[in-house]
Amino acid sequence: MPELPEVETxxxxxxxxxxxxxxxxxxxxxxxTIAWPDAEMFVAQIVGQQFAQFGRRGKYMLLxxxxxxxxxxxxxxxxxxxxxxxxxxxxxxxxxxxxxDDGRHLIYQDSRKFGRIWLVTNTASVLAKLGPEPLxxxxxxxxxxxxxxxxxxxIKALLLDQHIVAGVGNIYADESLFxxxxxxxxxxxxxxxxxxxxxxxxxxxxxxxxxxxxxSSLGASGLQNYSRPGGAPGGFQEKFxxxxxxxxxxxxxxxxxxxxxxxxxxxxxxxxxxx
Numbered sequence: 001m002p003e004l005p006e007v008e009t010x011x012x013x014x015x016x017x018x019x020x021x022x023x024x025x026x027x028x029x030x031x032x033t034i035a036w037p038d039a040e041m042f043v044a045q046i047v048g049q050q051f052a053q054f055g056r057r058g059k060y061m062l063l064x065x066x067x068x069x070x071x072x073x074x075x076x077x078x079x080x081x082x083x084x085x086x087x088x089x090x091x092x093x094x095x096x097x098x099x100x101d102d103g104r105h106l107i108y109q110d111s112r113k114f115g116r117i118w119l120v121t122n123t124a125s126v127l128a129k130l131g132p133e134p135l136x137x138x139x140x141x142x143x144x145x146x147x148x149x150x151x152x153x154x155i156k157a158l159l160l161d162q163h164i165v166a167g168v169g170n171i172y173a174d175e176s177l178f179x180x181x182x183x184x185x186x187x188x189x190x191x192x193x194x195x196x197x198x199x200x201x202x203x204x205x206x207x208x209x210x211x212x213x214x215x216s217s218l219g220a221s222g223l224q225n226y227s228r229p230g231g232a233p234g235g236f237q238e239k240f241x242x243x244x245x246x247x248x249x250x251x252x253x254x255x256x257x258x259x260x261x262x263x264x265x266x267x268x269x270x271x272x273x274x275x
Contacts (some may be wrong), residue, residue: 001216002059002075002169002215002225002226003059003081003143003167003168003169003170003171003172003210003215004058004134004166004167004168004172004207004210004211005172005207005210005211005213005214005216005234005236006075006215006216006226006234007056007058007059007060007061007075007167007214008056008211008215009214009215009228009234009242010061010075010081010228010229010248011054011055011056011062011151012059013055013228013229014036014063014083014229015038015054015144016080017083017229018049018054018063018083018100018106019049019051019052019054020050020052020098021046021050021101021102022048022049022050022051022100023048023049023050023098023099023100023101023103024047024048024099024100024104025047025098026042026043026047026096026097026098026138026216027086027096027097028041028042028043028095028096029094029095029096029097030095030096030113032113033095033096033108033110033115033116034096034118034247035115035116035117035118036068036118036119036120036125036126038064038118042119045069045117046098049065049066049067049069050065050066050067050121050195051064051065051066052064052066053062053063053070053096055252056061056131057123057130057166058127058130058131058133058162058166058167059074059075059162059166059167059169060072060073060126060127061073061074061075061076062083062123068121069119069120069121069126070120070121070123071117071118072117072118072119072123072126072127073115073116073117073224074115074116074117075110075115076110076114076115076116077112077114077225078110078111078114078225079108079110079114079115079116080082080107080108080109080175080226080227081107081108081229082101082106082107082109082227082231083104083105083106083107083181083229084103084104084105084107085103085105085159085186085229086099086103087102088105090124091107091234091254092109093106093107093109093110093111093113093193094107094109095108095109095110095113095161096108096117097114097149098227100224108209109162120228125165126251127164129162129239130162130163130166131147131161131162131163131164131165131166132165132166133166133167134145134165134166134167134168134203134204134207135204135207135208138142139165139200139204140195140200141187141197141200142156142246143162143202144165144192144196144227145196147164147165148188148189148191149189151187151188151189152187152188152189153187153188153263154186154187154188154262154263155177155182155183155184155185155186155187155188155191155199156173156174156177156185156262156263156265156267157174157188157262157263159176159203159207160173160263160265161179161226165203167207168203168207170205170265170266170267171210171216171243172203172206172207172210173238174243174267174268174269175206175241175242175243176199176202176203176206176207176244177199177202177269177274178241178242178261178270178273178274179202179205179206179241180195180198180199180202181198181203181272181273181274182195182198182199182271183269183274183275184260184262184267185260185262185267207257209236209239210236213234213235213236213238213239214228214232214234214235214236215228215234215235215236216234216236216237216240217233217234217237218237218244228262241270242257242268242269242270243268244266244268245257245268246252246258246259246268250270250273252269252270252273253272253273255270255272255273256271256273257269257270258270258271
């Protein structure tokens with residue numbers, strides 16, 4: 001977390017803010033945030049760069065620079081990439097600050113310090129092993145079936161595997177499996193052709209709705225796992241059917257939502273709708 005809808009929202013929000021903006025200063029407070037190159041070289045290379053292209057691959061933000069370099073950002077569990085006035089009070093866990101030529105700062109914060117930033121000439125060095133984008137034509141029901149064939153791991157664990165499909169995480173896997181009426185503990189290889197086609201559509205629909213609602217923000221105000229670059233929360237958490245609704249009634253059948261642990265992740269499902 002953040003997952004594909006949250007990262008896509010970041011990219012869409014940052015594009016008009018950063019397009020054409022130049023970095024005029026930078027500092028790194030926690031060097032391990034910078035995965036490549038080292039922190040000192042990152043500062044030397046990022047100063048003077050102008051933001052020019054913006055994209056996403058799976059859960060990675062791709063902030064392209066006019067020089068041809070790309071700043072790749074992965075927020076992991078608790079990372080935030082925010083734009084704030086220069087005189088804003090520095091929040092706790094601020095690890096990277098990039099001063100922009102319009103007087104604002106592009107700030108990376110991360111309480112758990114799992115997120116990473118790369119500055120690379122070739123994004124394949126970071127992204128090469130990712131599976132297909134779930135909202136692209138390259139992600140087909142037939143391709144998903146081929147990835148699941150013969151697999152004994154749970155379908156929930158397989159949906160979290162970024163080699164199978166890029167960008168799906170805990171929230172959107174649970175919600176997709178609910179929509180497809182598939183129990184999360186089912187072995188991936190046990191799904192039949194019709195179930196896989198239904199799941200394929202559910203993944204695309206849930207992710208699209210997540211994007212339309214600017215992603216999901218969990219936790220109390222000020223302690224949220226995700227907020228948009230300007231600080232506003234997402235809205236998809238208001239539309240959850242099963243995720244973090246343990247003990248609450250299923251919106252489809254009224255049975256109580258249950259929680260189990262699969263692939264070391266909390267997993268939420270309806271025991272009646274997802275037998």
